[in-house]
Amino acid sequence: MRSSLFFMAMLLCSSMMAQSLKINGLVKDADQKAVDQVVVSLSKVNLNAITDQNGAFEFKGLDSGNYVLIVRSVNYKHYQTQIQLKGDTTLQIVLVERTVQLAEVEVMAEEGTFGIRKLRGVEDGGLYEGKKTEVVAVDQILANKSTNNSRQIFNRIPSLNIWESDAAGLQLEIGGRGLSPKRTTNFNVRQNGYDISADPLGYPESYYTPPSQAVKQIEVVRGAGALQYGSQFGGLVNFRMKESEPNQPFSFRSENSLGSFGFFNSFNSFSGSHKDINYYSYLQYKRGNGFRDNSGFEQIGAFANLNYQPSERLKVSFDYTFMHYLSQQAGGLTDEQFYKDPEFSNRSRNYFKVDWNLMALRLEYELNDHFTLYNRAFGLIANRSSLGLLETPNLEDPMSNRDLIEGNFNNLGNETRLLWQYEGFKGLQNSALLGVRLYRGTTNFRQGFGSADSDADFSRVDTAFLDRQTSDYDFPNLNVAVFLEQIIRLSPRVSLVPGLRYEHILTEADGYYTTSLRTNSFGDFIVEENPTNNSQSRNILLYGLGTSIKLNEKLELYANATSNYRAINFTDIQIQTNTQVVDPDIDDESGYSFDIGLRKMEFKSLYFEGGFFYILYDNRIGEVIDDGLRLRTNIGAAEIYGFELYAELELISLFKEDSEHRFSIFYNGSINRGEYTNINDRALVGVRDGNRLEDMPNYNVKTGFTYANKRFTASLQGTFVGLQFSDAANTVTPFNGIFGPIPSYQVFDFTTSYLIRPAIRCEFSINNFTNESYFTRRATAYPGPGIIPAQPRVFNFNLIFQI
Template sequence: MKLVVFAIALFFVTFSFGQEIYRGKVLDKENDAIPGVKIHNLTSGALKRTSIDGDFAIAAQPKDTLVFSFSYYDSLFVVVGKELKLGGKNLLFMKYQTQDIEEVMIIQKRMADFNVGFMPPIKGVRLNTGTNSIIELENLSGAKSTGNAREMYAKVPGLNIWENDGAGIQVGIGGRGLSPKRTANFNTRQNGYDISADALGYPESYYTPPIEALKSIEIIRGSAALQFGTQFGGLLNFEILDPVEHSPFEFTSRNTVGSYGYFSTFNRVSGTHNRMFYQAYHQYKRGDGYRDNSAFYQHQAFAQLGYYLNENWKVSAEFTHMNYLTKQAGGLTDVNFEEDPRQSVRDRNWFAVDWNLLALRSTYELSKTATLNVRAFGMVSNRRTIGFLGKITQTDQGGNREMIYSDFMNGGVEARFLKKYSWFKSEQNEAKIKGALLIGARVYQGETKTEQGTAADGDDANFIFVNPDDVEGSSFTYPSLNQAVFAENMFFIGKKLRINLGVRIENIETQSSGFYKQYVVHPLNFDTLSISTINDSNVVERTVPLFGAGVSYKTGKKSNLYTNITQNYRAINFTDIRVTNPNVVVDPDIKDEYGFTSELGFRGLLNDLLIYDLSAFYIFYGDKIGLAPKPKTIKKERTNIGDAQNYGLELFSEIDWLKLGAKKRKWTLKTFVNTSYINANYITSKEPNYVGNKVEYVSEFMIKTGISSSFKNWTLKVQYSYNSSQFSDASNAEEASGDAVIGLVPAYAVFDFSGKYAFKKFFQVEFGVNNFTNASYFTRRATGYPGPGILPSDGISGYVTLQFKFTK
């Protein structure tokens, strides 16, 4: 027995001493390091990955075979002792897969030089076609602490932004003539899972992750958007920063002070140890606001814990919490706005949100060509509003206030399977057709409970109903159920042509059940004559098939021409229908919206110094829901106004002027132009006077342009933003109504300045002045909260941010 033990020990000692540590670096053909490359020793079975700098060290014996593999690259086989030598620094080069080579090259350069780019055709378990943009935030200059959307989204064409929240608490963006209201026309996600109140019944986003916590923002429009739901706008996905690799601990602290009592602190820890990775951050910000009666505070927290079960299987859990309280200054009349946009005539209006998200994710690489991803997610949240909702021309006499309380609960599971394949391949010839098939399924259930009634008097944030068991306005529950299956296939034909086909089948069930009260009021003394309680319930179930297709053709090494068409669908929003607003009535026959989006574009990169994307689009929007004056009354009506069409041109381009010369320089001088022309009008309507009218909240011309320069550790940027005038309702009323709810939104122009200085170690300083010409303007007229009336945008404001980062 002793001899056996001795022999085994001798074998392992001999084996161990026979191995040496081989070191090297993995690069692509552009001489850029490739982090995370999987290294598999076929002889010993050992597994390693390259560091963030592409470095590796692995134990091996002469004649062992090592396989280097990574997404979008052809596997590299290396024989130890032959291609891999002891001593020195072995440089190994991996080639891009033929079907992805140009897209990957473009992306790498764009991310490094322009902070914006286009996504590869295949990314994880997702296919990307048509118009898509990815905003890389690490080196982007601007007011990150306040999440100034005007700067953050400056290089994405066609986006209209509502700017009545100078703290970045809620972001409202709409694309190509779609409403910006709480970003409701986008399928809004974080790390690929839903974050809105109810993806179908109430697709509005009260939660926006802090820009300081993000790696990138992804926007996908066109046929690829079918993978994410039925919305007209496509996908808006916030990608949280990845935990730092190859270090057990990293700490980042960003502290900002600014105008109007603004203060923010963002602190994050992250790390990786063996197979485990983690991160957690917390952000707190508060301020007095630009206007009177507009103070706020907000907390945001996020925690992620993940583990590699093996080299091919990664699981993680994520929890997000956000809460905030804002005092709302209310709206203004046009006369008030001209007098002083900072004034407020409401001092008892408050808004509070508590948001909680949990997500579990699993990604398993079944093989080099097949990946399975499953994500489960759930949310328990609420929002509360309290105040005086009367017209802005009415004086708040005090007394009891109006309150709306909503509870949101939803959960779902989404599974995706991606398989890459090749057809007509032989040992002598490369495959004539390559492809990728994505299939997936989704189950989602949501429930929203909303109550509206009389609340306590006073001027504080006292969210308590006077009669919680019998509210004076309405009480409804809105369950929703959704099952969906989808498939997307992308063919790579030869080296230039790419064709994608997609289908999605949605089964949607939306319900409402509850009561609302009607009041008969004396026309002279306004006494209540009678109160009627009306019970109401509704169930709508439908199965909706949606199709999409696209084609892309490479016109050069780094350019391509693309076109696609996809169907759209948007279910009616029951929560909007049943919330009582004294200024608005709802059409009882309101219906779902439907339509399609088509586009034609040309994009590319020229000599790594010029990036460009030019596209034309057409959107048919059937049974569009909007706000219009109700005939023979002084109220506005939410109804299917009619069929609309949105069409236009979008252009983005950025050039680094100093790359025009042959000599490499240590500094850069870049300019960008982002401009769009959008013509959105009604082509049919039940109200004949609306035919030919412009769609509300669409700027015909939008321009964002800027100049930036970097030298050594300095970066400076000046940006100009312009929106032409917009109508606030389908009647296209130019003269403002007395309550300021309807009327023209005038054209406006804003200048922003930002800069930063990075020290050699640990510290970075960021600074800027937003709206440095102190332009007085507004972007919306609200019908209810946080108005009603004109909501002025912030005037001139400055900020300074100090960042400290330490990595062990």
């Protein structure tokens, strides 16, 4: 299979060289003055150029065909034109100045050759001045996108700890700076600016991950994002979906992938525009057998985006997202089982199913030259169901009735933002953002019994004669938030960014759980229902202050301090398992986040950003072993700190700016430390002051290089992650595969791409090509419990064509 895939890749990537043409031009303003340092992009071939001091740019070695050329600048409105290339073409481009100006020193190349940039000070209804931000240009990077390979897609984001729990990227699991990666619960996860997790307040787990083939860019804002995006510690992860190219009536793109272990992915997108209306949609089908027995999966996804823009000032958008998948879960392993055979499975009856329906209506209205209104209304109707055995992996499956846990999510929310751009001190441009958020979510969780069969039958079975626990809970949640943040420019180079956020949070629990009471020595019992009806209301004030200092036209020093808060999830408290108990006095988490860093503001031959972070965490929630069971409780206070560095160098452009070849090397690394400083009484059974934080490797490095010319691109990446603990007690001797250290590991990925002709491209990937045997996670429940092995060496071939 692997050799045939390689042969197909080489066969399809061989093609006759077509005619070599070029597009060049000059970019000027309305006064016919040259505009330098703006980004000129050419679609389909994903090429970028930056205008020189004369406003000139050039693309060489192009084939005949249709292209879309886009010019982007902070101080000018975006320019876009279609080109039907039949011969060498020269363009004269005149940019229109924006009515509202940013500070002069903010001018920078938005997207260079590296596929990453920072968010601008004011962008798409958000304020990001003085914050630690990254934007991954997904449509420009080279990665195995058919499997949503997080190691490659997020390879330039420092300190991200990634769990690799499935073979197809069905769920994104990233954390960072000592925060658990579990279904990305410590980030506020959004798509086009609206929430996509199950219940952002009561159950913030992300079961749906947008396919990277449909994503234009991923925006990441660290802890200071709490003021605009909620009270979590991690910050924001926002997936910005692709849209149709203007003035293009119809476009079709198909990406079809074959890979190891029966992997197949077909991603097909449709887009077009007519007058004031444009649309983008996709259909996706994905399946595979998995590298372990009992680990097959099947996914179906769809997305539709419709935009209506009757004028430059008004844009209305509607999004609908559908996703369904069914995966068989091979279960976790003990340490002995993993080191003997990481592909082993003794769970043949575990399944996980997700159905997702997500809708959003977005409005952007420029009221006048100073005020812009942003409104996002969204709703979710979704379900997740797990079926199987939740016993530790050292126990064989008794082939009895399986545990069935069903979660149903019905949510409605609205977030409205008003951006005010006004003249401040010495005529400098200031910005103020006022926002209001209303959210109502109702989550229902039921735990009972499924069939004793081996298929994916999620029907509920009445097994009252069994001595096992059940529960049925409704969790209504209400959130009202008001936030205000400002950019106050003290000079063209110095700005202050103060902010406040008020949160009203109401969480409720209404339902019951059962316990069994023995009635005699023969084992007879009666089932007793324990009703619960409680609510908890909080009123929280978050605050923060940031600053940005432009040391010169190329260097920026930034710093920020923000308070954080994270409410407990009632849904975590009442799910009953035979391996876990929950402290009834478990409480909310709170703390502070600090960042200080230095970054280069232009993305030319060299880009770098380095900085320190510090997080003060109070009442951190974790798990310890108590009387042989996993106890979930507030461990205590913790301090987390570290140094992060990202740097990338484009070697060839140092010596020849107009070369058709690119060769860049990058380094993304962090040194992290975190320890508990004040242990709560209930956690003293296993945790001591000075214990290291769980889910925090002491180092986390990704490095590699990329070579590219007009047709061919190749990338090699190495990932190096240090030892980390899976529990707050820093268990050294593994316990049933659930607790114990996660050893350091290293893994290498290789991806190459070849443009056969403007409409046809092929890609070939080898992930983990040294066939490293490692794991990133010890699961305490699904998809385990136990060690979840990472994938061995896998091959993937992808063929892309577009009309």
